[in-house]
Amino acid sequence: MKLDLQNIPRRKNLSKEDFLREYFIPKKPVIIEDITETWPAYRKWDFDYFREKAGDIVVPLYDGKPAKGKQSSHGVAMKVPFKKYIDILHKGPTDLRMFFFNLLQNCPDLVSDFKYPDLGVKFFKKLPVLFVGGEGAKVVMHYDMDLANNFHFNFIGEKKVILYPPDQTRFLYKVPYSIVSMEIIDMDDPDFEKYPALAKAKGFEARLRHGDALYIPSRWWHFIKYETPSLSLTLRSLPKSPKKIAEVLKNLLFVRNYDNLMRKLRGQEWIDYKNRVAIKRSNRNVGIEE
Numbered sequence: 001m002k003l004d005l006q007n008i009p010r011r012k013n014l015s016k017e018d019f020l021r022e023y024f025i026p027k028k029p030v031i032i033e034d035i036t037e038t039w040p041a042y043r044k045w046d047f048d049y050f051r052e053k054a055g056d057i058v059v060p061l062y063d064g065k066p067a068k069g070k071q072s073s074h075g076v077a078m079k080v081p082f083k084k085y086i087d088i089l090h091k092g093p094t095d096l097r098m099f100f101f102n103l104l105q106n107c108p109d110l111v112s113d114f115k116y117p118d119l120g121v122k123f124f125k126k127l128p129v130l131f132v133g134g135e136g137a138k139v140v141m142h143y144d145m146d147l148a149n150n151f152h153f154n155f156i157g158e159k160k161v162i163l164y165p166p167d168q169t170r171f172l173y174k175v176p177y178s179i180v181s182m183e184i185i186d187m188d189d190p191d192f193e194k195y196p197a198l199a200k201a202k203g204f205e206a207r208l209r210h211g212d213a214l215y216i217p218s219r220w221w222h223f224i225k226y227e228t229p230s231l232s233l234t235l236r237s238l239p240k241s242p243k244k245i246a247e248v249l250k251n252l253l254f255v256r257n258y259d260n261l262m263r264k265l266r267g268q269e270w271i272d273y274k275n276r277v278a279i280k281r282s283n284r285n286v287g288i289e290e
Contacts, residue, residue: 001192001199005162008206008214016120019215024121024149027217029163029204035213036153041113042211045155045231047086054107055083064095064138066183068268085132089229094134097226101130103233114153114233117213121149121237129234133159133226138188141172141181141223145251147244148236150216154208157230161214162187164203164221170285171201172221173278177259179251182278187223197282208232218244 010031023030036042063077077096080088088094103110104126116123131152133139141162144150152161164172173182173195181187182195190198207227208214216222218239239245262270283289 003162003187003190003198003205004200004202005205006203008161008163008204010206016118020120023215024119024217027165027220029217029220030215031206031208032213032215033211035117036114036155036211039114041110041153041155041233044113047089047156047229047231050231051083051086053110055081055086057082057106059085059098059101061085061096061098063097068271089132089134093136095137097131097133097137097139099129099131101132103128103130116235117151119151121151123151124148124236124238127236129236130231131234132231133224133229135226135228137226138186139222139224140183141185141187141221143179143219143221145179145256146236146248147218147239147251149218149239150214151235151237152208152214152216153233153235154212154214155210155231155233157226157228159208159230159232160188160205160225160227161208162203162205162223163216164201165217166219166221168201168203168221171197171282173197173282175274175278177255177262177274179255181221182275184275188225195279195282196288197286200286 008029008031010033012032012034014030014032014035019030019032022028058079059082060076061078061080062075085096085098088096111128114128116125141164143166173185174180175182185191185195185198192199203221206212206214239248266273
């Protein structure tokens with residue numbers, strides 16, 4: 001048995017009008033293959049370039065181990081200079097990842113290497129961020145807490161992406177008081193006997209290669225596997241509707257803080273409770289009662 005996934009459409013020469021009508025307004029993902037070809041980053045961005053431009057900057061790295069007990073759900077595994085992390089990537093498979101590396105704050109000169117594409121979308125220009133990962137690293141299935149529309153530009157390596165729209169949430173074992181699926185589930189090789197609801201979920205997948213630009217609509221779930229050491233840039237367009245802004249504030253001010261507080265107070269008991277609820281809810285949606 002496999003996940004029910006269809007290919008994300010690929011487009012070239014996609015006009016602003018067609019993007020808005022066919023993808024942005026109806027909230028459908030798309031890969032634009034040629035949008036980065038005129039950017040300096042398309043030619044220049046490789047690991048040697050970043051070793052030269054940002055090698056001495058100390059960066060936090062995160063591993064793929066689920067948080068346990070009273071550990072923070074976003075705990076840093078280690079901090080090293082960027083050039084040392086690049087050395088780690090070249091040595092072989094590693095689950096160490098670097099995310100939300102803000103170019104504007106850390107390497108403002110590199111902002112001139114890319115352009116904000118003219119797609120009829122207003123971008124939040126204070127947060128151009130890099131995501132880097134080693135071969136085999138995986139990002140747990142989640143959606144973004146700020147409900148941004150994400151434009152994900154891949155420049156180094158290859159990665160596998162799985163997306164699900166919000167209406168499939170009921171099958172994805174969403175953990176209460178969070179924006180993630182159960183961390184123990186490997187969406188690259190799911191156990192359908194333990195998590196049967198996943199077989200009902202209908203999603204999308206793609207392999208991102210050099211220059212590919214993936215549009216991920218607001219509140220869409222995404223899982224990522226780094227097939228090779230990879231580096232990508234994400235540009236964000238924040239929600240405007242009052243309903244979504246209210247949800248963002250709830251996520252940032254209540255959900256995250258409440259979950260962190262309960263982790264500190266109850267530790268592993270809280271994590272186990274949330275996982276039991278996630279399993280019960282998703283299984284119930286496919287007619288399985290405990």
